[in-house]
Amino acid sequence: MRIGIDFDNTIICYDKVFAAVARQRGLVPEGWQGLKTDVRDHLRSRAGGELAWQGLQGFVYGKGIGDAEIFPGVSEFLAACRKAGASVYIVSHKTQFGHQDPDRVDLREAARGWLRSAGLIDATDAALAAGNIYFEDTLAAKVERLAILELDIFIDDLVDVFEQPHYPKTTRSILFTQSRLSHPVHCEPIASWVDIHRGVFAA
Template identity: 35%
Template structure:
């Protein structure tokens, strides 16, 4: 079977750690000494009065107005260059709402597509615009993985890879620094160099 690699978008291809830190600090939501880590920043903000609402607003800003400041994870470019060189099909399949729950009404999917375009996904890396799809639910995400006949799928969320109905014939790769309570059939990679070695090393 021809290899077709599906990849999640948020926190798998793109990292928001520095952007969340920058604007959380600017808005007075975190002290300066908080680690530049999205989860730690989220947990810190949630401890504030109306913390959950503040966090949701910040997410809307980061995924919308300030998306252009988000960064490609180290190693993604090398991985995609190799896929293109070896003529391996890649699809990006992401669960992303159209508009933020709170804050400025910006189409988050359009902003994400522009981010991909600006970073060479549709030129240097050889993907077509239709190779990047954003859907509104986990069930739709799984349907796209099946529809596109992905043989492998890379995601930072274990809950996606163990979700009921995740196609059993797709090799699951968890992009995470933690291997706690991960089923044995899931390959765990802490960084994109490990993912590169898994496929090409």
């Protein structure tokens, strides 16, 4: 079995760090709480908010990535993949540098560093091979990579990926989401990694 997984907001959860950094920068009121999407929508509702949002993203995905968390259930799922002999790939639409980031932090290296610190690569029992990680500049390049890898399953939090005209229709599509919004008929919306684990490895 060949399984592909997105990185941002699928393996790694930034919700707490986005809210914390937004408070530190005075972009939201003190004591404000919310998910990453809440921070984004709050900023975009204000004049100049898009630039503030891009700057926040550049910091969180780079220098601030160490405070991000792994989604509950990801480690257990990857352990099950290893036990089953499945090949696992990370395929992510991630530019090398963030918009509005004056420090020009390499976001791809920051992501690899986070994966390393989480024990997911470069460890004796690592679930992922470092060579099986792909960061692509565009969404189209990401979908092209998915097709090249000939995956049996791909897991992503963004419905846009599955709506791309060249998305490989033979790949089982798992949409990692708690939303009830509409999605392509070939997508399976699943709200937690526990349920993804059950859905992929059910007896």
